[in-house]
Amino acid sequence: MTAHDPATPSSAATDPAARGPAQRDEVAVRAARDADVAGVCAFGEAHVRPHYAPLIGVAAADEQVRRWWNPPYVQAAVAAGDVVVAEQGGRVVGVAQHGRAGPDHVVYKLYVAPDLRGSRLGPRLLAALVDRLPADVDRLLVEHVAANRRAAAFYEREGFVLDRVDPRPSGDPALATVWRVRSLRG
Numbered sequence: 001m002t003a004h005d006p007a008t009p010s011s012a013a014t015d016p017a018a019r020g021p022a023q024r025d026e027v028a029v030r031a032a033r034d035a036d037v038a039g040v041c042a043f044g045e046a047h048v049r050p051h052y053a054p055l056i057g058v059a060a061a062d063e064q065v066r067r068w069w070n071p072p073y074v075q076a077a078v079a080a081g082d083v084v085v086a087e088q089g090g091r092v093v094g095v096a097q098h099g100r101a102g103p104d105h106v107v108y109k110l111y112v113a114p115d116l117r118g119s120r121l122g123p124r125l126l127a128a129l130v131d132r133l134p135a136d137v138d139r140l141l142v143e144h145v146a147a148n149r150r151a152a153a154f155y156e157r158e159g160f161v162l163d164r165v166d167p168r169p170s171g172d173p174a175l176a177t178v179w180r181v182r183s184l185r186g
Contacts, residue, residue, distance in 0.1 A: 025089040027116070029124045031132070032083035032095075037075050039092035040085060044069025047111060055147035056175055068109070084128040086112070086121055096125035098133070098140075105133055107142040110151075122154055130184065138185050147174035155180050 032040060044065055052061035067073070077083050077097055086094030093116055097109035107129060112121045130140065142160055144151040160180035168175040 027086050027088045027093060027119075027121060027124075029084060029086045029094070029121075029128045031081065031128075032078045032085045034075070034078060036083075036085050036087075036092060037071055037078055040074050040078070040083065040095055041069050041071055043092045043095055043111070043113070044074075047113060051111075052145075052148075056145055060175065081132065083109075084125055084132070086116075086125060088116075094121050094125050096129050098129045101141065104139070104141050105137050107140065110142075110154075123158060126158060133184070138183065140182050140184055142180050142182075143177050144180075145174065146176040146178050152178065152180075155182075158182065 048069060049058075049061045049065050052064055055061075056064075074083070077099070082099055083095065083097045085092050085096075093113040095109055095111050096107065098105055099108050100106065107126065110122060110125055110129075112119075112125070133140070140160075141163065142155050144155070146165065160182040163179040163181040166177040166179065167173070168177070
């Protein structure tokens, strides 16, 4: 057996087929641009409805897509600088969006394509949002529906703690809005 000379690229470095999928098509996380609006909307259509339908029902999942993943809404959020995307091989594979609730900055969207969940892309999207916040912001909130236990676990791992739970007028506990908060200071 011969030792590999570090000055000579290995076959994995020179042959894309010898590398794993993550190495073949690196995922870039960046601010969304106007040209991304259609891709962001398509991502929402492809992934949000199937994710939420088992959690909150088909009608509520459809409403999520209609309200928050339509071109005018997404275009306005992109123009405001509130959206970051993860892109792989020319397609949107993750989306995060922040906005405001009164004086607070809030993560309203953070989604990763199912085939990339567990790849640490979620924390990268979250970090990209935090990096875009004004320097004087000392805390960040996130909201998610109570039924989304995967989101709850993710945000807890990322240092968010329970702030409050707002019940829905319907009384359905699965649809309650859970608010979590994370300090951005030390």
